Amino acid sequence: xxxTSVLIIEDEILLQDVYxxxxxxxxxxxxxxxxGQEGIHLLNxxxxxVVLLDIFMPVMDGKEFLRNVDTALYxxxxxxxxxxxTDDGVAQEMMNLGADRVILKSTMTPQDLIGxxxxxxx
Amino acid sequence: MQxxxxxxxxxxxxxxxxxxxxxVRGPKHVFDFTNSLYLRLVGKTKAIHGKAVRDxxxxxxxxxxxxxxxxxxxxxxxxxxxxxxxxxxxNGSGTLTRTYVNFVYQPMKDAEGAxxxxxxxxxxxxxxxxxxxxxxxxxxxxxxxxxxINQGFCIIELIFDxxxxxxxxxFIEVNHVFEQQTGLKDVVGKTARTVIxxxxxxxxxxxxxxxxxxxxxxxxxxxxxxxxxxxxxATRLGNPKSNCVAILFTDITKRKTIEDTLRxxxxxxxxxxxxxxxxxxxxxxxxxxxxxxxxxxxxxxLSLEQMQGRDSSDPRWKSVHKDxxxxxxxxxxxxxxxxxxxxxxxxxMGIHKPDGSMVWLNINAQPIIEDGELTGVVTSFFDIxxxxxxxxxxxxxxxITDTITKTASSCLFMIDNNGLVTYMxxxxxxxxxxxxxxSLGKPMHLLIHHSHPDGTPYPQSECPLVNTYTVGxxxxxxxxxxxxxxxxxxxxxxxxxxxxxxxxxxxxxxxxRDIEEITNTLxxxxxxxxxxxxxxxxxxxxxxxNNAKDDFIAIASHQLRTPATAVKQYLGLVLGGFTEPLTxxxxxxxxxxxxxxxxxxxxxxDLLKTAKIDSSRYVIRKERTPLASIIExxxxxxxxxxxxxxxxxxxxxxxxxILVMVDRVEIKLVLINLLENASKYSYPQSEITxxxxxxxxxxxxxxxxxxxxxxxDNVEKxxxxxxxxxxxxxxxxxxxxxxxxxxxKIVRLHDGDVKVISKLxxxxxxxVSLPL
Numbered sequence: 053x054x055x056t057s058v059l060i061i062e063d064e065i066l067l068q069d070v071y072x073x074x075x076x077x078x079x080x081x082x083x084x085x086x087x088g089q090e091g092i093h094l095l096n097x098x099x100x101x102v103v104l105l106d107i108f109m110p111v112m113d114g115k116e117f118l119r120n121v122d123t124a125l126y127x128x129x130x131x132x133x134x135x136x137x138t139d140d141g142v143a144q145e146m147m148n149l150g151a152d153r154v155i156l157k158s159t160m161t162p163q164d165l166i167g168x169x170x171x172x173x174x
Numbered sequence: 175m176q177x178x179x180x181x182x183x184x185x186x187x188x189x190x191x192x193x194x195x196x197x198v199r200g201p202k203h204v205f206d207f208t209n210s211l212y213l214r215l216v217g218k219t220k221a222i223h224g225k226a227v228r229d230x231x232x233x234x235x236x237x238x239x240x241x242x243x244x245x246x247x248x249x250x251x252x253x254x255x256x257x258x259x260x261x262x263x264x265n266g267s268g269t270l271t272r273t274y275v276n277f278v279y280q281p282m283k284d285a286e287g288a289x290x291x292x293x294x295x296x297x298x299x300x301x302x303x304x305x306x307x308x309x310x311x312x313x314x315x316x317x318x319x320x321x322x323i324n325q326g327f328c329i330i331e332l333i334f335d336x337x338x339x340x341x342x343x344x345f346i347e348v349n350h351v352f353e354q355q356t357g358l359k360d361v362v363g364k365t366a367r368t369v370i371x372x373x374x375x376x377x378x379x380x381x382x383x384x385x386x387x388x389x390x391x392x393x394x395x396x397x398x399x400x401x402x403x404x405x406x407x408a409t410r411l412g413n414p415k416s417n418c419v420a421i422l423f424t425d426i427t428k429r430k431t432i433e434d435t436l437r438x439x440x441x442x443x444x445x446x447x448x449x450x451x452x453x454x455x456x457x458x459x460x461x462x463x464x465x466x467x468x469x470x471x472x473x474x475x476l477s478l479e480q481m482q483g484r485d486s487s488d489p490r491w492k493s494v495h496k497d498x499x500x501x502x503x504x505x506x507x508x509x510x511x512x513x514x515x516x517x518x519x520x521x522x523m524g525i526h527k528p529d530g531s532m533v534w535l536n537i538n539a540q541p542i543i544e545d546g547e548l549t550g551v552v553t554s555f556f557d558i559x560x561x562x563x564x565x566x567x568x569x570x571x572x573x574i575t576d577t578i579t580k581t582a583s584s585c586l587f588m589i590d591n592n593g594l595v596t597y598m599x600x601x602x603x604x605x606x607x608x609x610x611x612x613s614l615g616k617p618m619h620l621l622i623h624h625s626h627p628d629g630t631p632y633p634q635s636e637c638p639l640v641n642t643y644t645v646g647x648x649x650x651x652x653x654x655x656x657x658x659x660x661x662x663x664x665x666x667x668x669x670x671x672x673x674x675x676x677x678x679x680x681x682x683x684x685x686x687r688d689i690e691e692i693t694n695t696l697x698x699x700x701x702x703x704x705x706x707x708x709x710x711x712x713x714x715x716x717x718x719x720n721n722a723k724d725d726f727i728a729i730a731s732h733q734l735r736t737p738a739t740a741v742k743q744y745l746g747l748v749l750g751g752f753t754e755p756l757t758x759x760x761x762x763x764x765x766x767x768x769x770x771x772x773x774x775x776x777x778x779x780d781l782l783k784t785a786k787i788d789s790s791r792y793v794i795r796k797e798r799t800p801l802a803s804i805i806e807x808x809x810x811x812x813x814x815x816x817x818x819x820x821x822x823x824x825x826x827x828x829x830x831x832i833l834v835m836v837d838r839v840e841i842k843l844v845l846i847n848l849l850e851n852a853s854k855y856s857y858p859q860s861e862i863t864x865x866x867x868x869x870x871x872x873x874x875x876x877x878x879x880x881x882x883x884x885x886x887d888n889v890e891k892x893x894x895x896x897x898x899x900x901x902x903x904x905x906x907x908x909x910x911x912x913x914x915x916x917x918x919k920i921v922r923l924h925d926g927d928v929k930v931i932s933k934l935x936x937x938x939x940x941x942v943s944l945p946l
Contacts, residue, residue, distance in 0.1 A: 158739040159775075
């Protein structure tokens with residue numbers, strides 16, 4: 053019985069795998085999408101508790117994803133922008149598009165990620 | 175005098191007599207007898223009996239009565255006094271009261287004829303005398319008034335017939351002004367119809383009415399019989415039965431005449447004013463329109479009713495100056511007049527009519543001064559819209575012409591019918607070398623066209639340019655040789671155009687261009703165009719490059735980090751216990767790999783930060799922030815690292831908060847960076863001091879350590895990019911060499927600066943100065 057579900061939208065397979073591994077170990081159900089378009093599909097299918105959203109991705113990037121998703125219609129889902137793009141302007145733009153938080157992923161260890169997800173699940 | 179019983183009846187008679195009687199005896203006039211009326215009259219009691227008159231009536235001293243008595247006693251002649259005043263002290267208070275008496279001092283003789291005493295016999299006539307005096311006084315006062323008024327005054331008595339209809343009136347009394355005001359003499363006692371034979375019946379009727387009704391009347395009336403106008407107040411005198419009327423009147427004939435004349439001239443003026451083409455309006459002393467003529471209504475597009483009461487301050491005028499700028503009401507001509515009390519003429523003002531069209535007016539305003547007081551303003555104005563439009567059009571044309579000729583690259587000469595120069599433009603000056611001054615009035619042909627291309631003289635009489643007026647047709651564009659002031663010649667494209675005036679051709683415009691110059695210009699233009707294109711291209715490339723650089727920073731931040739992030743995650747899995755336990759050596763190696771990866775991530779971050787502030791897109795977001803909160807946040811963020819070296823920070827919050835205008839995120843990073851350096855380049859267990867001070871409009875934050883310090887030679891280098899100075903701790907300290915470069919750049923973006931004082935081996939103080 054899984055605690056709850058997390059949707060990872062990330063084009064870098066190495067990172068997808070490690071996040072999946074780390075979060076699965078905590079009992080979360082993990083769905084992965086390689087870009088925003090797949091992300092929207094899975095979001096509507098599973099209504100995850102947390103979405104980890106990268107910005108730079110092919111097909112549909114993180115910005116475009118948020119433009120296409122009215123996050124207000126998903127009150128039970130937390131949208132965390134999890135990216136290596138450090139630009140105050142972009143961060144603000146993502147918040148304006150409905151993100152709950154913007155995090156620089158290069159600063160996060162696996163333990164940190166667990167802590168972050170727990171914050172939103174509880 | 176008898177004595178004894180024989181006296182008794184006499185005594186009684188005296189006592190009851192209706193007159194005051196007293197008897198005095200002897201030369202001192204000692205009182206022997208007084209009756210009660212006497213005592214009442216003089217205000218005394220019987221106590222005066224036996225007293226001499228001088229003692230009994232001390233108040234009479236100086237009034238002559240003692241002396242009268244003495245005389246009567248001595249001469250034996252009686253004295254009869256008629257209405258004589260006597261001042262008596264009636265109640266013994268010392269206050270004298272005037273009493274008037276008729277009296278007789280009658281000497282009393284004995285048988286031998288000797289005078290034994292005097293009998294005084296008096297009647298009090300005070301009331302009668304005073305009453306009469308009062309009447310006289312009133313009458314005098316009335317007379318004075320009657321004679322002093324300078325209005326005509328008379329009292330008349332109406333004469334009625336048997337049917338009680340007033341027929342005539344009689345003059346009872348007139349004052350001295352009467353004659354002057356009426357021209358009538360000696361009228362008292364005569365009837366009006368006698369002295370004014372053709373007197374209009376209405377005068378008699380009016381006064382008859384006053385008598386009958388008792389109501390005073392005030393009226394203005396003329397009398398043709400007298401040839402005068404009067405202003406009259408008529409009041410019935412005395413009781414209702416009285417037929418008398420008091421009449422106060424003033425001859426106003428003169429005033430009336432003036433008024434009539436004025437009224438006539440006003441009517442005349444109005445007729446004239448109404449027929450004027452000019453608009454005329456009359457304004458009151460407050461500047462509000464009272465009246466305006468037909469032309470004014472037409473010019474302003476307003477009816478008289480719409481205009482009345484409007485003043486200059488009314489925004490509906492929408493008035494403008496000549497140049498079209500808004501003209502406030504205070505500048506309107508009538509307002510100027512109201513302020514200065516002097517005429518204000520020749521104002522040009524534009525007004526928007528209610529229908530939206532604009533009318534231009536020339537306005538004159540005159541003050542109306544009465545008795546030194548300004549009572550109004552008369553404005554007159556006429557429509558100059560057409561004139562102004564024409565003038566403007568003319569000015570515009572002239573300006574255009576002027577601009578064209580001055581800026582034209584063509585050379586222009588204007589010559590009169592004699593071929594003399596009347597104008598040349600700057601281009602002509604530039605090309606020929608002749609100034610306008612030296613050319614004016616000289617024959618143009620001799621200046622620039624004196625020889626044929628082969629050098630032979632070219633007489634002016636043969637020059638078709640100069641002689642266009644004889645032909646009357648333009649001299650078409652052709653090539654010719656012209657000469658400069660310095661004698662050199664040049665090929666020119668030349669034409670002449672005659673300008674028709676009022677009487678035939680008046681002058682000719684000669685236009686020419688230096689063919690070589692045209693060629694050169696064309697070439698130059700082509701070259702210019704080419705180089706402009708090139709510049710534009712280069713600029714576009716530079717912009718694209720700059721944008722690419724900025725884009726690169728963003729992309730690099732992502733792409734450089736991603737592999738290192740993956741490494742971090744996987745090493746994190748191992749180190750975080752997600753796998754089987756590691757041997758000690760494995761753990762050590764993996765940790766080293768992880769540290770190295772962390773360093774790489776930090777370098778990437780520093781590189782990006784540095785690239786970012788060098789980018790054109792970088793902006794700092796300043797807000798007013800308490801400095802202490804930034805410093806405290808920076809120290810808190812550094813706490814773990816400081817603890818790891820067992821170092822402490824000494825910082826005292828300033829007593830009064832200091833507010834700074836900064837990007838608090840960036841300044842916090844600056845302080846963290848400096849604290850990190852202080853910590854890294856100090857030995858464990860040392861102390862770092864943070865001190866804040868204000869001076870010269872700046873706030874200084876000094877971060878002082880007791881660490882390895884920097885040599886004098888290297889002090890400035892540490893702020894350069896990628897500088898790392900070798901020192902005793904270099905081996906243990908990692909860094910990108912970008913930290914201080916970035917720090918100084920950020921502080922300078924805040925209009926502040928970072929300075930360092932350092933001594934090798936003793937420690938450093940980094941001072942961040944920010945404007946207050």
